[in-house]
Amino acid sequence: MSRVVDVHAHVLVSAAEALLANEPGLAAERAADARGAGAASAAVNRDQMTRLLPALTDPAARLAAMDDAGVDVQLVSPMPLHHYWAGRDLAVKFSALTNEGVLEHCAAAPDRLVGLGTVPLQHPDLAVEVLDRAVADGLRGVEVSTHVAGRELSDESLAAFWARAEALGAVVFVHPWGCTLGERLATAYLSNIVGQPAETTIALSRIVFSGLLDRHPRLKILAAHGGGYLPGYLGRGDHAWRVRPESRTCAHQPSSYLRRMWFDALVYTPDTLRALVTAVGPDRVLLGTDYPFDMGITDPLDRLTHACLPAKAAEAIRSGNARALLGSLPGTQEVPT
Template identity: 60%
Template sequence: MRTSIPAGTAPAVDVHAHVLLPEVDALVACLPGHAEAGELDARRNGPAALAVSGPMVRERVPLLTDAAVRLAAMDARGVDVQLVSPSPSHYHYWADQETAEKVYRLANEATAAHCSAAPDRLRGLGLVPLQHPGPAVHALDHALAQGLCGVEISSHAPGRELSDPAYEPLWTRAEETGAIVFLHPFGCTLDERLDQWYLSNSVGQPTENAVALSHLIFSGVLDRHPGLKLVAAHGGGYLPTHIGRADHAWSARSDAGAGCAHPPSSYLKRLYFDSLVHDPHVLRELIRVAGADRVLLGSDFPFDMGAEDPLGALRAACLSEADLDAVRGRNAAALLNLAIA
């Protein structure tokens, strides 16, 4: 860790950073279903987006794969610790159960190996096969056995929302172990409606976040698992800034209020959110509704939809010193059990 951190100051901790795993890509490249999944992704994004994304990712491969290059970039940005998660392109929720087990084992082991290059500065998350809820607990246990802090999941799997009762064992095990569950969507089911102007990401990602979190809230998952350590990427998407509409539905309609015990807004204070909202006013609103103790620094390193200067984006919100310190790293340090000098 950088030695310039003043005594008593929490490290700057970025909880939203990715690693690219060529081993996983090689594993699935020629398997049945992989090409079809790629075609679906291409339709959802559109040709113009793919023409930009391909070169963008290729030029960032060293940042995504070489720990030394990553650490130098962290130093340049003033980031002391990253929580590194696999690129969401590695979910491969199309895979059969045998392939899915190979994917999560390889992803967990490769992520742990990447982080082992600087264990004081890099912590990691693994994967679970959401398309196969049965082995998901084993996948979480495997990730933890590699020394990872938890797992990354998407907003849904084909045919299953996060409210599906089949995921109850996963939530139970994550709560028991204190594992972090990082909710990061990949792909939006609005499909070709978003295939221009990169709407698949700018609109699709915050939509998927809002839908997934709403399923967890309204279904009562968070009532049954109050200790679940769930971190939502992209500031939770549209939900935190429009939570009043959810509260109104919960109080006005018997169908909306049937599944959860409290107003939806109250559950925001049980979740964690990264700070990657691209607008200081939205960040301040997120902190207002969720609490300064529930927001964590996030950059989406090193992709182009991320923040090149995540600490600068945080300072632009003109937070109090206490809130700035909390979001900058104190909250994440507590979540990851990091020592504060």
């Protein structure tokens, strides 16, 4: 029986966060996050972090939750607190502590846990060095935000990072933190409900239309939250690519590039999951829970079953696509086919 794989789950590395505790940049970041979320959501988030601390830090709690959810293997990524404001020395120390912490967490159950790290994308030369070290130490890749302190992921300054990620076969998990749409969404948790999928939509659109995937066709980009809104509205981008000369900035129809990325299945409803599979292909979708947060799910297999996909597609989403993305899985001798 193939192993069920969850590719979207988080860990908090307390030592890395403690490093930044007294930094002015952290206080400014938290103030901006609170403004963007609104006072009510900021209060709920603070309470949630206190309650979830054991789930975010204790491997035993994680494994118990995995058992309850029917998950055999989990790809663990840091909480997406990239702190791209940090200067060079601080950024290197933060990344090192984070990556060491993820590795230590996964080492508690090496037959069930594999990890992603972080890199200081605000310092592209250092990001390449940290990526090299992360992969050499056993991480499967890194998590990045949807923008880097105002720079897009497609920015030319990050060219060396993308080239190195492609060469290493490293997974790059694009996961938003907060929202750049401002106070229009600072109510009713709209900064997350609407804003985070919008952030991912913008980031992936910039990647596609920049030609990044033409230059680096073997990149392993994994998008959180089903890729945001992009898979559900492909026709508009394709139409613009055909009729607007300034939109013809990639070699092929924009929709075709989604079949070069991977997407988690965290889209909540059976209809939306079926639509995602139709848009990007059954070989490009993987289970994701967003453990342990309240916007995540605890029943990924039930939701997959309720989507009523063909058996081959469902099995690929449960396990096979993760092998294609990650290579061999812990506790097995399976390799990609």
